[in-house]
Amino acid sequence: MLSQLSPAIRQYLVVTGNYWAFTLTDGALRMLVVLHFYSLGYDALSIAMLFLFYEFFGVVTNLVGGWLGARIGLNKTMNIGLLLQVLALSMLLLPAEYLIVPWVMAAQALSGIAKDLNKMSAKSSIKLLVADAEQSTLYKWVAILTGSKNALKGVGFFIGGLLLALIGFWWAIFTMAALLSLIWLLSIKLLKRDLGKSKAKPKFRDMLSKSRAINLLSAARMCLFAARDVWFVVALPLFLASQFDWDHWQVGGFLALWVIGYGFVQSQAPRLTGKANNRTPDGKQAVFWALLLCGLPAAIALSIELSWQVGPMLVGGLLLFGAVFAINSSLHSYLIVSYAGRDGVSLDVGFYYMANAMGRLIGTVLSGWLYLHAGLAACLWVSSAMLVATVLISLALPKHHSALPSG
Numbered sequence: 001m002l003s004q005l006s007p008a009i010r011q012y013l014v015v016t017g018n019y020w021a022f023t024l025t026d027g028a029l030r031m032l033v034v035l036h037f038y039s040l041g042y043d044a045l046s047i048a049m050l051f052l053f054y055e056f057f058g059v060v061t062n063l064v065g066g067w068l069g070a071r072i073g074l075n076k077t078m079n080i081g082l083l084l085q086v087l088a089l090s091m092l093l094l095p096a097e098y099l100i101v102p103w104v105m106a107a108q109a110l111s112g113i114a115k116d117l118n119k120m121s122a123k124s125s126i127k128l129l130v131a132d133a134e135q136s137t138l139y140k141w142v143a144i145l146t147g148s149k150n151a152l153k154g155v156g157f158f159i160g161g162l163l164l165a166l167i168g169f170w171w172a173i174f175t176m177a178a179l180l181s182l183i184w185l186l187s188i189k190l191l192k193r194d195l196g197k198s199k200a201k202p203k204f205r206d207m208l209s210k211s212r213a214i215n216l217l218s219a220a221r222m223c224l225f226a227a228r229d230v231w232f233v234v235a236l237p238l239f240l241a242s243q244f245d246w247d248h249w250q251v252g253g254f255l256a257l258w259v260i261g262y263g264f265v266q267s268q269a270p271r272l273t274g275k276a277n278n279r280t281p282d283g284k285q286a287v288f289w290a291l292l293l294c295g296l297p298a299a300i301a302l303s304i305e306l307s308w309q310v311g312p313m314l315v316g317g318l319l320l321f322g323a324v325f326a327i328n329s330s331l332h333s334y335l336i337v338s339y340a341g342r343d344g345v346s347l348d349v350g351f352y353y354m355a356n357a358m359g360r361l362i363g364t365v366l367s368g369w370l371y372l373h374a375g376l377a378a379c380l381w382v383s384s385a386m387l388v389a390t391v392l393i394s395l396a397l398p399k400h401h402s403a404l405p406s407g
Helices: 007-039 044-049 052-072 074-091 101-129 135-190 212-232 235-243 248-267 283-306 310-339 345-374 376-394
Strands: none
Touching (some): 007 074, 007 101, 052 074, 074 135, 248 310, 345 376
């Protein structure tokens, strides 16, 4: 069946399949670690800190990974990412008494490197599989890849909890490592050998983007994701558990459903952002959708401070925030692939996702610190301030009004 498809479609399916398989294990691993260490008596903040290196190494990996992808090819960086995830999973197969915090943090660091190598490779690959004139197809493929990834990460949360309940921590980790090993072997066989390899060997200093548009978009992305994670990663789960008396399964299940819905909206972004009017997104669209987000965290913060309808405002606000944020994220994902040059595309995409990872790291650290010292409302006010910064930066992004080519 695959042989009847065009080479570009076949490669897109291989790249997407790799990304999906990796994402399922990534979501499941996070839930397995959270639930397993929760059962061992760790509090929520201590568990969140297990993922600190996961976020930190995302910053480094995206910067170096983009340069590496341009030199050796995206097929190799994607396969290296899959292999590193297998190794990260294997590190957790030790007996329970050896799974001390530094060891688990090291495994999460390796998983973070693997995740960002895989993501950078997948997003960069799409640029090379679509002709420059086919911007409609490019936007659609990026939206599908990005949206499906987040939906599957939510599914991974459920799978992790289910595996833990059915077969226990060790066998759950072993099963995922074995299945991902098979995916890795298939990927080595099916991915094009020269995918994404730059014609000129880029130097290490070329990792920093020289494009004003990419630098601006990267700064906006950093603020955007810091604005989400400053209240979503640590503060929100703790608040739901402590103030609403939700048990661990309720918190995990709600956040998993949120991530799945978030991914679905991302995949539908082309329908919601102008494709019907025969236009591709530009800086003007990025400003508009970021502006829609700014007031949502502030409104939730105000309801908490006034003790007015806190439950409905928080849950409803989170759902609305997730939908609008998903469109923002999908727009940005299209714009970076569109702005990036075809030769050495991974350099530009890697630099951009380095900024994304930096935003997540800033948000994660601030989420724990602010919640401990000032509560969820303070996290939400900071989130709104970061979204205002996103809007101000996005005002300088390039604006165009080109019609979409067919496709």
